[in-house]
Each structure stands twice: as C-alpha cells, then as structure tokens.
Amino acid sequence: MARLELRDITKRFGRAVAVDRVSVEVTDGEFLTLLGPSGCGKTTTLRIIAGLVDPDEGEVLLDGKPVQHFPAHRRQTAMVFQSYALFPHMTVSENIGFGLRMRALPADLIQRRVGEALALVELEGLSDRYPRQLSGGQQQRVAVARAIVTRPKVLLFDEPLSNLDAKLRERLRLELRALQQRLGVTTVYVTHDQAEALALSDRVAVMFGGKVVEIGTPRQVYRTPRVRVTAEFLGVTNFLDGKVAAVADGHYIVQTPLGIVEADAALGVRVGEVVTLSFRPEDVRIGRYEGTAITGRVLHASYLGSVTDYVVESGGITLRVHEAGGSARGAGEEITITLPATAAIVRGG
Ligand SMILES: Nc1ncnc2c1ncn2[C@@H]1O[C@H](COP(=O)(O)OP(=O)(O)O)[C@@H](O)[C@H]1O
Ligand SMILES: [Mg+2]
Numbered sequence: 060m061a062r063l064e065l066r067d068i069t070k071r072f073g074r075a076v077a078v079d080r081v082s083v084e085v086t087d088g089e090f091l092t093l094l095g096p097s098g099c100g101k102t103t104t105l106r107i108i109a110g111l112v113d114p115d116e117g118e119v120l121l122d123g124k125p126v127q128h129f130p131a132h133r134r135q136t137a138m139v140f141q142s143y144a145l146f147p148h149m150t151v152s153e154n155i156g157f158g159l160r161m162r163a164l165p166a167d168l169i170q171r172r173v174g175e176a177l178a179l180v181e182l183e184g185l186s187d188r189y190p191r192q193l194s195g196g197q198q199q200r201v202a203v204a205r206a207i208v209t210r211p212k213v214l215l216f217d218e219p220l221s222n223l224d225a226k227l228r229e230r231l232r233l234e235l236r237a238l239q240q241r242l243g244v245t246t247v248y249v250t251h252d253q254a255e256a257l258a259l260s261d262r263v264a265v266m267f268g269g270k271v272v273e274i275g276t277p278r279q280v281y282r283t284p285r286v287r288v289t290a291e292f293l294g295v296t297n298f299l300d301g302k303v304a305a306v307a308d309g310h311y312i313v314q315t316p317l318g319i320v321e322a323d324a325a326l327g328v329r330v331g332e333v334v335t336l337s338f339r340p341e342d343v344r345i346g347r348y349e350g351t352a353i354t355g356r357v358l359h360a361s362y363l364g365s366v367t368d369y370v371v372e373s374g375g376i377t378l379r380v381h382e383a384g385g386s387a388r389g390a391g392e393e394i395t396i397t398l399p400a401t402a403a404i405v406r407g408g
Pocket of ligand 2: 098101102103
C-alpha cells in the first residue's frame with residue numbers, strides 16, 4: 060500500500076518560483092504523469108518527492124504520514140532518470156544490486172532479487188555486460204530494474220524515454236506500463252511528451268509555470284480540457300468564441316460566428332456568457348451531417364499518412380480539420396464541413 064500526497068508544495072530558486080502551491084494525491088497503485096513544457100517545474104516536483112530537494116513550503120505524505128524528515132535513501136522511493144545514470148564500471152547485475160548491497164542484505168538474497176528484476180525487464184542474458192556494451196533501450200531497462208529491485212513504495216520516472224528513438228520509445232512505453240501494472244506500484248512519471256502521457260497514465264496532471272492547472276484521466280484532459288493551455292499543449296485544437304444561448308439536457312447551446320455548437324455543461328457558466336470552445340481537428344467532419352454544416356475553403360492540405368490535415372477558412376475564421384487517410388482535396392477548393400456535435404468550454408487567457 061502506498062498513497063502519495065503533495066500538500067501545497069512551493070519551491071523557489073532565488074526569486075523564481077519553480078513549484079507553486081502544488082497539491083496532488085496519487086492513489087495506491089496509480090500511474091500519475093506530470094505533463095508540461097520544459098521549465099514548468101516537473102523535475103523539481105519529482106525531486107521533492109524523492110527527498111533530493113527540500114520544498115520551501117508544504118508537505119509530502121506517504122500513506123498519510125509526513126516524510127519530510129526522511130532523507131532520500133529512507134523515503135522508499137526510487138527514481139529512473141533520462142540519462143539512466145548507470146555506473147560505467149559495474150556490470151548489469153552489479154548495477155541492479157547496488158541499492159541492495161548498500162542496504163547490506165545477505166548475498167544470496169541480493170542474487171535472487173537481482174535475478175527477478177533481470178527477468179522482469181527481460182535482460183537475463185546480459186547480466187555480465189557493462190553499460191557501454193548495451194543499447195540505449197537496454198541501458199534504460201537496467202535503470203528500471205535497478206529502481207524496482209529495492210521494492211520502493213513509489214516509483215519515480217524523469218523523462219526516461221526521451222533519449223531513445225521514436226520506435227523504441229513506443230515499445231518501451233508499452234513495456235513500462237505492463238511492468239507497472241504487474242507490480243502495482245504507485246508511480247509518478249514526468250514527461251513533456253503528450254502522447255507518452257496519454258498512453259501511460261491513469262491520470263495526467265498538466266503543469267504550467269510551476270502550477271498544476273488541471274488533473275484528469277487521459278480522456279478527460281484530451282477530450283474535455285477545462286483550461287486553454289491544456290487544450291493547446293495536448294495536440295492540435297480549434298478555439299472558437301461564442302455566447303451561451305441556452306441550457307438544455309445538461310448541454311449548453313452556444314451561438315458562434317459559424318453557427319450553433321453544443322458544449323458539455325461546465326460548472327458555473329451562465330446563459331448570456333461569452334465562452335471559448337475547444338474542439339479537435341478530428342471532431343470536424345468533411346461533408347454534411349447532422350449538426351451545423353457550413354461551407355469553407357481549403358487554404359492548405361498536408362498529407363500526414365494516417366490523416367490529411369486541412370486548414371479551412373470560413374467566414375474569416377480558420378479551422379484545423381483532419382480527415383482519415385489521404386485525399387485529393389487541394390488548396391482553393393470549396394468544401395462543406397460539419398462542426399462537432401459537442402465541444403469543450405475552456406477558460407483562461
Ligand atoms: N537548482 C536550481 N537552481 C536554480 N533554478 C532552478 C534549479 N532547478 C530548477 N530551476 C528552475 O526552476 C524551474 C523549473 O525547473 P524544472 O523543475 O527542472 O522544470 P522541468 O523539469 O519541468 O523542465 C526552471 O525555471 C528552472 O530553471
Ligand atoms: Mg525536467
């Protein structure tokens with residue numbers, strides 16, 4: 060059992076606020092990702108959890124008990140870094156067993172646990188190699204094994220896949236998720252890569268400027284973001300301003316310059332209020348369907364393989380529209396598009 064809680068954590072470096080009143084609860088066995096652009100305070104937050112950095116204010120609690128006074132090696136957390144940080148002069152098994160030798164466990168127990176960890180990351184055949192004799196992906200597996208072998212209550216990952224090429228990153232992403240679920244260990248994962256965050260996490264905490272601006276399941280933060288920066292950071296989106304004309308069946312009817320669009324009923328929005336809608340390029344359909352259909356003109360078409368990405372202009376407003384597969388529509392062409400059945404209402408600048 061391990062429930063992690065950050066309560067009002069603040070960390071300043073000089074006058075700059077790196078982490079700004081961050082409160083997050085990670086439930087037992089949960090995989091939570093801190094997602095945000097470079098410099099938003101992700102690493103600092105993770106290092107505070109690990110006990111490598113002291114916060115100026117706030118508390119870190121494990122299973123409801125403050126761990127502030129415990130040094131890093133007594134926190135029962137283990138961290139995997141982007142740079143792997145393996146010991147170059149130690150073999151794979153020596154690297155993995157390092158934390159156990161520091162704890163002065165009996166040699167046969169160390170050997171057994173190292174063997175188990177090697178099997179979990181599928182590196183059994185490579186135990187006597189040195190880090191320089193391994194590929195990047197294998198080195199990262201060693202780093203993961205070294206973290207889990209100590210049986211931490213909380214696993215921490217700081218952009219562990221960022222140094223790998225795209226194909227390998229995707230494969231290790233699947234492996235990491237499967238491993239975390241098998242171990243059931245509470246995990247905090249840091250990345251600036253939205254696809255990684257969506258694919259791996261039970262929940263995503265979106266960070267900007269030291270603050271957690273939004274927390275939700277991958278589907279919630281992608282489909283129904285509550286703040287504008289979340290919608291913007293998580294892929295391509297369309298923003299469209301409009302006025303709430305009515306509330307019906309838990310939906311808002313929003314009058315936009317392009318026509319009526321419905322929105323999920325968000326807390327605290329009133330009839331008559333001007334709101335910003337956010338919807339994804341894949342929510343706009345080319346053709347006439349039920350809903351608001353409008354005509355527009357293709358300004359640009361980019362073939363991206365699985366979809367074609369269009370910039371479409373209608374009534375002075377440009378929209379991004381995705382259509383599955385390739386298409387012969389070119390710049391200048393008039394097309395009919397149907398606006399999404401529902402959009403999200405977002406707040407903030
Ligand atoms: N040891 C430090 N001294 C001074 N400033 C720091 C230090 N560590 C981080 N910062 C600053 O704090 C902010 C957050 O950094 P960091 O947590 O590393 O962000 P991220 O991991 O999201 O890229 C940045 O502006 C960074 O420059
Ligand atoms: Mg970082």
